Amino acid sequence: MQMKMKTEVCIVGSGFAGAIMASRLIDAGFSVSLLERGPWRSTLPVNSSGIRHTSPLPTGKKILTSLLRTFNHPKLPFRSITPSKHGLFEYSVHNGINTACSSGVGGGSHVYGALLGRSPDKNYWNTTVSGLNEQMMDKHYRRVEEELKAIAPDSINQIPNFAPDKWCNSSVFDVSEAVTQPNMGLLFDQAEADSGEQENIKRKTARFKGDSVLGSPSGAKSTVDFIYLIPALKKGLKILDLHEVQHIKKSPQNTYTINAKNLRNKQSLDIICQHVFFAAGTMNTIKLLFKSQVSGGLNDMPMLGQGFGSNGDYSAIWELQDKNSDFTQGxxxxxxxxxxxxxxxxxxxxxxxxxxxxPHWVPKSIRTKINRQKHNVLLIGMGADAADGVFSFQENNLTLTYEQKNSPIYEQIRQGFKQVSKSSGKSVRYGYKAVTVHPFGGAKIAQDDTTGVIDHKGEIFNNPELYIVDASALPKAVGGPPSLTIGAWSSLVAEKFIQNHSPSMEKNNIMINDTLCTKNLVGKSFKDLDAIFSTLASPSHKLEIDGNYWGKLIMARGLNWMPYIVRRPLVWVVEKILLRNWKGKCFNQDKGINLFGRYDKSKKALPFNVAVEISRDGTGLVVQLDYNIEKNPQKFRKILGEARQLNETEWLARMYYGDKNWFYYSLKQ
Structure with a gap:
């Protein structure tokens, strides 16, 4: 069954750009669906919001399955290998430079260094195109800084290894007031943590250990999944995680069809929308645009792939081996x-x-050697590179050519590394081929399509209602941490879009399938039912379910391993034998109760509370049936139900017991 879904706005990617765009458009009243190829990450803020379908950050036993998502290399048989769709990083080897990108709901905000600074170039936006300038961008910088709780770290006392304190008497580094410290997106104030709990989003203050480029389990680091996306979910945003976009095609009706692959069950989903925002990160946005252009889905973009830059990223390890210092703290x-x-x-x-x-199975000698690195220092240089790299697309593969020698910044950084080694008497290790975690360009802002891909509003030339809001749009290297600049650019594009468009009055975020009914769903696997449930329309905040609804079993957990031809008749057997007394549910505003016995003389038992809450899979709002009330026996209080409308007369519901989904059933009035 080909699944189709209709929405007004579709956003591809959920990092700084995608999350801010989703938040702005939801607040403006637009119907928005967001596609993300990675999973939700298991952190305190996400778990406290009720989302349970998550993947761990890379640590301990989970490091092998959650660290690396994809490895791309031109000499691999298929040029790419994906060890785990739940992995955090995608690493790519290119001609002249390597790139590392993140994957997951929240994107790069999980792996950034919490630095929220503006470009050192005070005229960064003044020399781009007409219609853009620093004054115009300033309010967006300030708004994003406020939302991400950016704070000057030098106002906080006793931060371990904080550079101005640690190296104030050093002959190697200058940390005087002339070297300004960028703001950080970290939570230092317990009062702010307590205020967040009022919105059912818990986070802890920075403990200076464990909040790193491998994620922030405690939520001390400001990540966009809980700052923007979870509040937007409560307002109607639809998020489909583990959905990888394959291509985009424009239809004669001036709408776009986005084809995405559900990585859980490998099924295809077509999303029909009026407006598309690319926020998948430079590498994936460029690949997706090339793929759609080559297949004829999008109009020609002559300058696509031109002007890739690395932001001058260059890293080295300073082998200080200071036994009295643990540099992983701070x-x-x-x-x-x-x-x-x-x-x-x-x-x-x-x-x-x-x-x-x-994990403990790693040999002790290896663990000891790796743990010694905590006495060393990571030294990172950034700056404005030439941004003259070129993407090409051949045989369905993205190829990047980049020459470091064209960018003097790399030699300047290398000289800095050598000076550190000379001044300290300790070696500094670095490779000649740099690795960038801040790739940008390839779809740059420009005056017209002869010099770039998008205009000052973020819209792609010759492709109306397609927008680019991630780093691939940036006109030149930021020269420092780019997260804040990306967020400000997305905020500006959102503002201009809202000024020129009005939300549609049509019902959106709905499935388009005439065969979607109970009869055709009986016996389907849990993966297929999960996929269907995730794409059903989210209810409004006003409860839309009331009265008596008769139930029918669709699937039971114990049958999931069987083939479909066996499952379907067995569902009927389970319903007639094990659930023969259960008939349905009665809803009365925010209360409900189960119906048992005969249809004409039903008995009522097992009451539950009814509310509209975020679903456990994090896809949006559901009608939640909570059995955790005093009237129920203790063993039944672990039951939690979720329901969404299947069609005009039926609802699709699922029942959790603890953390496991045990049943799918339908409700018909």
Whole structure:
């Protein structure tokens, strides 16, 4: 069964750009669906909001299945291998440079160093195109800073390894007031943590250990999944995680069809929408645009793939081996420094060598060797590179060519590394081929399609109602941490879009399938039913279910392993034997109760509370049936139901007992 869904706006990607765009459009009243190829991450804020279908951050026993998502290399048989769709990082080897990108709901906000600074170039936006300038962007910078709780770390006392304190008497680094420290998206104030709990989103203050580039389990680091996306879910946003977009095609009706693959059950989903926002990160946005252009789905973009840049990212390990210091403690980034005797053009920051907690089966000798890295320092240089890299697309593969020698910033950073080694007497290890975690460009802002891909409103030339809001749109290197700049750009595009468009009055975020009814769902696997349930329309905040509804079993957990031809008749057997007395449910505003016995003389038992809440799979709102009330026996209080409208006369519901989904059933009035 080909699944189709209709929505007004579709956003591809959920990092800084996608999350901010989704939040702005939902607040403006638009119907929005967001597609993300990665999963929700298991953190305190996400778990406290009721989302249970999550994947762990890479640590301990889960490190092998949650660290690496995809490895791309031109010499691999298919040029790519995906060890785990739940992995956090995608690593790619290219001609001249390597790239590392993140995957998951929240995107790069899970792995950034919590640095929220503006570009050192005070005229960054003034020399781009007409219609854009620094003054226009300033309010968006300030708004995003406020939302992400950006704070100057030098106002906080006793931060372990904080650069201005740790290296104030150093002959290697200059950390004087002339070296300004960027704001950080970290929670230091317990009062703010308590205020967040009032919205049922819990987070802890920074403990200076464990909030790193491998994620922030405690929520101390500001990540966009709980700052923007979870509040937007409560207002009607639809999020489909583990859905990877394959291609986009424009239809004669001036709408777009986005084809996405559900990575849970490998089924295909077509989403029909009026407006599309690309926020999948530079590498994936460029690949998706090329793929759609080559297949004829989108109009020609002559400058697509031109002007890739690396932001001058260059990393080294300073082998200090200071036994008295554990550099994994502190904030994710220890702060900005200048190097005595080196060029002040590069932007240097320090950090600890992030060491994940390794499982016990790793040999002790290896664990000991890796743990020694906590006495070393990670030295990172950034700056404005030439941004002259070129993407090409051949045989369904994205190829990148980039020459480091064309960018003087790399030699300047290398000279800085050498100066650190000379001044300290300790070696500094770095590779000649740089790895960037801040790729940008390839779909740049420009005056017309002869010099770029999008205009000053973010709209793609010759492809109306397609927008790019991630780093692939940036006109040049930020020269420092780019997260804040990406967020501000997305906020600006959202503002201009809202000024020029009005929300549709049509009902959106709905499935389009005439065969979607109980009869055709009986016996389907849990993966298929989960996929269907995730794409059903979310209810409004006003409860839309009232009166008596008669129930019919669709699937039971114990039958899931059987083939479909066996499952379908057995569902009928289970219903007639094990559930023969259960007839349905009675709803009365925010209360409900189960119906047992004969249809004409039903007995009522097992009451439940009814509310509209976020679903456990994090896809949006559901009608929640909560059995955790005093009238019920203790063993029944672990039951939690979720329901969404299947068609005009039926609802599709599922029943959890604890953390496991045991039944799917339908309700018909």
């Amino acid at each position: 904030t994710p980034c220890h702060g900005r420094v200048a190097i005595h005797g080196a060029s002040d053009t590069p932007n240097y920051v320090l950090g600890g060598v992030d060491i994940p907690r390794l």
